[in-house]
Amino acid sequence: VNAAADDDVRPQQRDPAAADCTPVRSADGAWHCVTCSDEGVPMRVEQVLDAGVARCSDEKDQSSDVLTMLVGEIAVGDMLLVHAGTALVQLRSIGADS
Amino acid sequence: MKFVDEFRNAELGRMLSEQIASIVDPTTHYKIMEVCGGHTHTIYRYGVDDLLPANVELVHGPGCPVCVIPMGRVDDAIAIARHPNVIFTCFGDMLRVPGGHGTLLEAKAEGADVRMVYSPLDALRMAKANPDRDVVFFAIGFETTAPSTALTLMRARADGVKNFFCYCNHVMIVPPLRALLESPDLRLAGFIGPGHVCTVVGARPFEFIPREYGKPVAISGFEPLDMLQSVYMVLRQLADGRCEVENQYTRVVPYNGNAQAFKVLSEVFALRPHFEWRGLGFISQSALRLSDAYQDFDAEVRFEVPGVRVADPKACQCGEVLKGVIKPWECKVFGTACTPDHPIGTCMVSSEGACAAYYNFGRFAREKELV
Numbered sequence: 001v002n003a004a005a006d007d008d009v010r011p012q013q014r015d016p017a018a019a020d021c022t023p024v025r026s027a028d029g030a031w032h033c034v035t036c037s038d039e040g041v042p043m044r045v046e047q048v049l050d051a052g053v054a055r056c057s058d059e060k061d062q063s064s065d066v067l068t069m070l071v072g073e074i075a076v077g078d079m080l081l082v083h084a085g086t087a088l089v090q091l092r093s094i095g096a097d098s
Numbered sequence: 099m100k101f102v103d104e105f106r107n108a109e110l111g112r113m114l115s116e117q118i119a120s121i122v123d124p125t126t127h128y129k130i131m132e133v134c135g136g137h138t139h140t141i142y143r144y145g146v147d148d149l150l151p152a153n154v155e156l157v158h159g160p161g162c163p164v165c166v167i168p169m170g171r172v173d174d175a176i177a178i179a180r181h182p183n184v185i186f187t188c189f190g191d192m193l194r195v196p197g198g199h200g201t202l203l204e205a206k207a208e209g210a211d212v213r214m215v216y217s218p219l220d221a222l223r224m225a226k227a228n229p230d231r232d233v234v235f236f237a238i239g240f241e242t243t244a245p246s247t248a249l250t251l252m253r254a255r256a257d258g259v260k261n262f263f264c265y266c267n268h269v270m271i272v273p274p275l276r277a278l279l280e281s282p283d284l285r286l287a288g289f290i291g292p293g294h295v296c297t298v299v300g301a302r303p304f305e306f307i308p309r310e311y312g313k314p315v316a317i318s319g320f321e322p323l324d325m326l327q328s329v330y331m332v333l334r335q336l337a338d339g340r341c342e343v344e345n346q347y348t349r350v351v352p353y354n355g356n357a358q359a360f361k362v363l364s365e366v367f368a369l370r371p372h373f374e375w376r377g378l379g380f381i382s383q384s385a386l387r388l389s390d391a392y393q394d395f396d397a398e399v400r401f402e403v404p405g406v407r408v409a410d411p412k413a414c415q416c417g418e419v420l421k422g423v424i425k426p427w428e429c430k431v432f433g434t435a436c437t438p439d440h441p442i443g444t445c446m447v448s449s450e451g452a453c454a455a456y457y458n459f460g461r462f463a464r465e466k467e468l469v
Binding site: 040052064065067069070072081083084085086088089091092 | 189216217218219220239242243245246249250253293294297298320349350352356358359362
């Protein structure tokens with residue numbers, strides 16, 4: 001596995017006028033395109049807000065509000081896989097350590 | 099970070115690479131299609147293909163919604179965005195996708211109020227903050243993204259928001275896969291299935307691939323070890339004479355999908371009778387529209403759109419790239435007229451498009467493959 005790939009080897013931002021359309025760089029350091037349905041950002045629940053919404057933070061402590069209606073009961077400290085502002089699944093250690 | 103670092107272990111990667119080499123038949127050429135653009139991205143970002151034997155070829159599939167959006171739909175989006183009272187919101191990559199009459203970014207430069215958002219919920223917030231404006235969200239994506247749009251629309255209804263609209267371009271992954279499998283010019287040994295789509299729909303919808311077409315499938319995660327293990331699982335099935343759907347991404351994918359997601363999707367969306375896919379043509383029941391219960395939020399009902407079909411530029415071979423018939427560098431305009439700076443085809447726009455992945459990470463593969 002190419003460890004050097006962790007360094008960003010993308011060309012510089014292509015178009016200064018398009019500075020606001022950079023793909024998302026998620027907590028794991030990878031570039032993702034939200035549109036492509038592949039983005040899945042592991043986030044930690046920091047605070048359960050009103051029904052179906054939780055404030056979550058990524059690895060770099062950037063926080064955002066996430067819809068949690070698809071993942072049932074959650075509690076502070078749970079890890080969620082978040083896509084386009086919606087938690088798709090609770091991350092558990094099943095398979096991760098094997 | 100947990101759930102990430104352990105799937106980038108170089109030593110385990112080397113072991114998997116050796117195991118893959120030990121089970122392939124050197125006289126056979128294996129073409130395995132990774133469906134997701136995210137997988138394509140991982141392959142080139144981490145050099146996964148360099149860890150595979152020369153006779154194991156990864157072919158890139160149609161799993162990037164940006165890449166399959168036809169030009170006419172972009173033109174319709176621009177037409178909506180040009181309405182004077184509209185704030186048009188979309189994900190970043192859609193801003194640069196060329197339609198027949200320019201891009202959303204160009205429309206913005208010409209005065210349209212086009213804004214990028216990271217989630218549909220951001221767009222709904224914008225609608226609440228601007229009650230005198232009509233806020234339209236360009237909904238696009240596979241089954242992974244559709245629940246996010248659905249939940250946001252349900253929230254908009256519950257909150258009584260009347261100025262929020264959805265321009266719906268959500269598509270589904272199974273119909274284009276079936277269309278690809280019916281294609282006579284594509285000989286695939288197996289598939290690497292789309293992991294995050296399967297967090298919603300589960301692995302079950304892919305059972306038709308082994309059952310009807312005799313091809314093995316491994317649902318895969320997006321880290322390099324995930325991908326290597328999935329390639330191994332497909333090759334192992336072929337070596338054993340088995341043919342089934344295996345779930346490599348068990349830490350995330352429930353085999354039967356997410357029941358709550360199915361419920362919200364069926365409430366908010368309905369099937370379109372047909373939808374155009376770039377490079378694949380019209381595919382029946384392959385996309386979603388808003389259900390009758392949510393017509394009040396449908397931008398195509400609220401605003402007039404041209405709805406004109408626009409042919410792709412002649413020089414662009416996105417269709418063949420999306421079907422895995424040609425490699426990106428075999429396209430006549432790859433890396434010359436078509437670059438990430440000035441994309442002609444959609445596959446060069448999205449960071450997960452096959453052409454952009456080749457251009458940004460794998461452009462030297464061209465020399466390697468020519469040797």
